[in-house]
Amino acid sequence: MIEAIRPPRHLRHWWLKDIRVPACLIAVPDAVSDAEGLTRVDLEVVDDTIATLRPASWDRPEAAIFHEPGLLLPAFVDAHTHLDKGHIAPRAPNLSGTFAGALEAVPRDREAHWTASDVSARMHFALASAYAHGTHAIRTHLDCKDQQTRISYEAFGAARDAWRGKVELQASPLFPIDLALDDVHMRSVGEMVSTFGDCLGAVTFPGPALQPGLDRLFRLAGDKGWRLDFHADETDDPGVNTLAAIAQTALDHRFDGPILVGHCCSLSLFPDEERKRTIDLVARAGISIVSLPLCNMYLQDRYPGRTPHWRGITALHELKAAGVPVLIASDNTRDPFYAYGDLDMAEVWRLGTRIAQFDHPFGVWAGTVFTTPAEALGLPDARLRAGSPADFLVVPARSLSEFMARPALPRTVIRGGVAIDATLPGYERLDQLEGLRP
Known part of the structure; x- marks a missing residue:
């Protein structure tokens, strides 16, 4: 035994x-x-x-x-999670298992149930799980919409105080990039970021709001000395490349703070020259990339009656070869975006090794769940x-x-x-x- x-x-x-x-x-x-x-x-x-x-x-x-x-x-570092969404799958099932189905299910649950007590109870449950599994630091994204911004940030602040010394917590706001141009929204988000941390971010997608939205976030983060954390290109559409826009904006603004970008799924599907050009921009901009292998394999390339044709993850080997810091994390747990998971970074590492071929030798990739995420989150070595x-x-x-x-x-x-x-x-x-x- x-x-x-x-x-x-x-x-x-x-x-x-x-x-x-x-x-x-x-x-x-x-x-x-x-x-x-x-x-x-x-x-x-x-x-x-x-x-x-x-x-x-x-x-x-x-x-x-x-x-x-x-x-x-070492103790694990989980650099990209969604504690505010965790464990709602039983009451907000995504029966199609698709990204579109998740986008429909979460707002319904948020509007019906996300009171301070509901969000707090689910956060504490998730943190108890992560602590037992051996994680000592987590960054969570928090949905920011109307009154939910304050509710979720205040629940986060209470959880951060309660778990200090066990699990160190950071938060980053999550909202569509077009809301970066809404003054009322940004005042609310800015107040919460100032009160509860130093990280700003959004979900990027193509459209007329992308560049002015990025410019506003980079200016604000530069003025305040904040970090940036984006969700980008979580799609199997090779025509979507907002990662390059984020990197170019960082270079144009001469932004020298930490930038973490998550997902970047479509990068794997670009033509070789466009992928190489984008990765070069990312390396020059000093951006770190976090892949979410469990969630992205679950969601990406899911169509009724058809086996997925690709793994849903970004070009991790190519990024690493170009000197870009790459890491993996849990992402969602038991919610419409990923119906499974338990904030167990050992599981993420094991399955990430199989999905992304982090082996032969294993040791070269061990930093993706320990040292690299710690550096990306500004934690001690x-x-x-x-x-x-x-x-x-x-x-x-x-x-x-x-x-x-x-x-x-x-x-x-x-x-x-x-x-x-x-x-x-x-x-x-x-x-x-x-x-x-x-």
Whole structure:
């Protein structure tokens, strides 16, 4: 029987001996990697800190030692989610499974149910799940329309305070780019961004509002020192390329703040020259790209009676080869845009590896769910190192191949040097909300 490595809670000084970790996720000089990109290390925990991280050795320190074969990973960073929509699928089913069906179902549910208590309860449930799975930071997008803007941002603010020290939260507004030209809307959004964070964004699509809308958002973000986060080109139409407009606008405004752009699905379907030109613009503009492989495989190229012909994801390999930071994230969970998911970044990594071919070697791509999203969100360097907080996961797998092959492998989540209670919240906790009892 495979069991997780689990130090007793009372231990405040202990070692993990000869444990494997992707070399790109640690700050250890002279680390030697195997064919998968893993290196063997010894890790010492003293109280809530990693006191020592070094290449594995044969000495036996004067402290408790755990020497079972295992895989060491930093805590996950989930850079693109929708906590305000989560878990509404039972009362807002998208029976067609299409993007258009989701766009119809969500507004109906929002108008009928998204009170402060409803949004708050679903957020807390989602965060309890993410924490138990080993995630320590999340950025969520919040639908911004009329009074819902304040309701959802205030629920987010309360959740951020309640989960501080467990899951660090950021928020970005979500609205169609044409609303960027609406003064009343932008005053409301600007007030919430100023109060609850420093990230501004929108959904981009072709049309007369695209360029003036982008110009206004870039000017506002530049004046305020805010970050930018866009949804772009979530379509299988190769004629849609707002990503290039975002990149060109960033260059024209000489914007030097962080920009994260999500989805970019149509980029994979462009003619080679247009894809290359767009990727070059993205690289020059310093943009990071987040792909949402689970949601986009679910939604894209879905037509009745026909098997999908493509995977729905963006050109991740080409972007990475051009020096563009690429990452993957959960996106939607149990809502009309994606009927499944649990904010489990291990699941996202495993399935993303299969969907996007993040393998041979695995280790080259390990940063997509740890270090790269941390950098994109402006968080501290996520690499494990001596002196950093003792926040990490331990899995009883001797290789990334074993980790990827068995989703049911137990994991130990260490936060502040202590193994947390990783019991997932039962779905019955949502039964109090209207329409969510089975």
